[in-house]
Amino acid sequence: MTKPNTGELNPQESAASEIKSYATGFIVSLLLTVGAFAALLSDLPSTWKIVLICVAALLQIIVHMRNFLHLSFSGGQSREDLLLVLFSVCLLAIMAGGTWYIMSDLGGRMHQASGSDAAMPEAPTR
Amino acid sequence: MSENGLYPGLNLGEAHDDAHLQAESTVFGFWVFLMSDLIIFGILFASYASYLDPIGLAGGPGPQDLFDVKSVAIQTAFLLFGGVAYGGVSLSVKYEQGRAKLILWLLICAVLGAGFLFFEIKDFISQAGEGGTPQVSGWLSSYWLLVGLHGFHVFSGILWIIAMIGQISTRGVDDVVKVRLSMLGVFWHFLDLIWVGIFSFVFLATLT
Numbered sequence: 466m467t468k469p470n471t472g473e474l475n476p477q478e479s480a481a482s483e484i485k486s487y488a489t490g491f492i493v494s495l496l497l498t499v500g501a502f503a504a505l506l507s508d509l510p511s512t513w514k515i516v517l518i519c520v521a522a523l524l525q526i527i528v529h530m531r532n533f534l535h536l537s538f539s540g541g542q543s544r545e546d547l548l549l550v551l552f553s554v555c556l557l558a559i560m561a562g563g564t565w566y567i568m569s570d571l572g573g574r575m576h577q578a579s580g581s582d583a584a585m586p587e588a589p590t591r
Numbered sequence: 592m593s594e595n596g597l598y599p600g601l602n603l604g605e606a607h608d609d610a611h612l613q614a615e616s617t618v619f620g621f622w623v624f625l626m627s628d629l630i631i632f633g634i635l636f637a638s639y640a641s642y643l644d645p646i647g648l649a650g651g652p653g654p655q656d657l658f659d660v661k662s663v664a665i666q667t668a669f670l671l672f673g674g675v676a677y678g679g680v681s682l683s684v685k686y687e688q689g690r691a692k693l694i695l696w697l698l699i700c701a702v703l704g705a706g707f708l709f710f711e712i713k714d715f716i717s718q719a720g721e722g723g724t725p726q727v728s729g730w731l732s733s734y735w736l737l738v739g740l741h742g743f744h745v746f747s748g749i750l751w752i753i754a755m756i757g758q759i760s761t762r763g764v765d766d767v768v769k770v771r772l773s774m775l776g777v778f779w780h781f782l783d784l785i786w787v788g789i790f791s792f793v794f795l796a797t798l799t
Contacts, residue, residue, distance in 0.1 A: 502664055505798060514799040515799050522787055534599050534780050534781070546622055549622065557630060561634055569644075
């Protein structure tokens, strides 16, 4: 599964690059978090705020997976780990997205009539 | 980062020989568990989103009444710093920087995690005081369950860290401990990842 170790890897050098990777992940996560909170406190229309917060969250999740969980498309096992993530996300998209869609559709159908007066008079005019 | 990853988290590397190979199957198995955890959290996110309408609120207190952005920001900071601090644990295991340094990093993680829990529980108590208990509405039930389950995970993580500090001081940093620390690292970073979803969708997106 793995490439043979060349033995030329200087541990100190490697540690420096790993520390750099953690530091990058940390700074980017911090900026995205601050950005998301700043978006909430800004004067933008709320649709824009939600879009910005969702984009920041997605980017931060990717940064966490790459820099902290060390998942990537390269490497022996880590590709399988990432595929497992993608499979779980696919299952989730079906179950969570489906739940949300069905519930909001049902809510719209069942409660809209009693909520607004405009829909009410239609019932007696049979 | 030219090294090949065998499993999630910072790999021990081939210098660790047996521990590195052992970790491949053990950490992968743990990763499968975490993905099932991800499904549970995802479904809870979906029910939270479904309840987020006037019917789900059922006349009870809503997000604007209960959520405190400042406290959420403090919790987020604690968890982000705590997550990054685990990088120190992984690196000091990998490069054998000694037991004292390793335990110090673990303690930093545990303290930051405890700080997170302190503010979260404080929030829960003040929300319950304002009439936002779980039985009031469907939205509040899903909120308490989702955020509470994450908090419980962090609490378990802290217990796990304490257990690992005990194991390090009694048996030293042997192969078993290294593999367990690799699993703990994946768990700890995973909690951070879930929190990104919680603070973005449960708190910020709801308050817009």
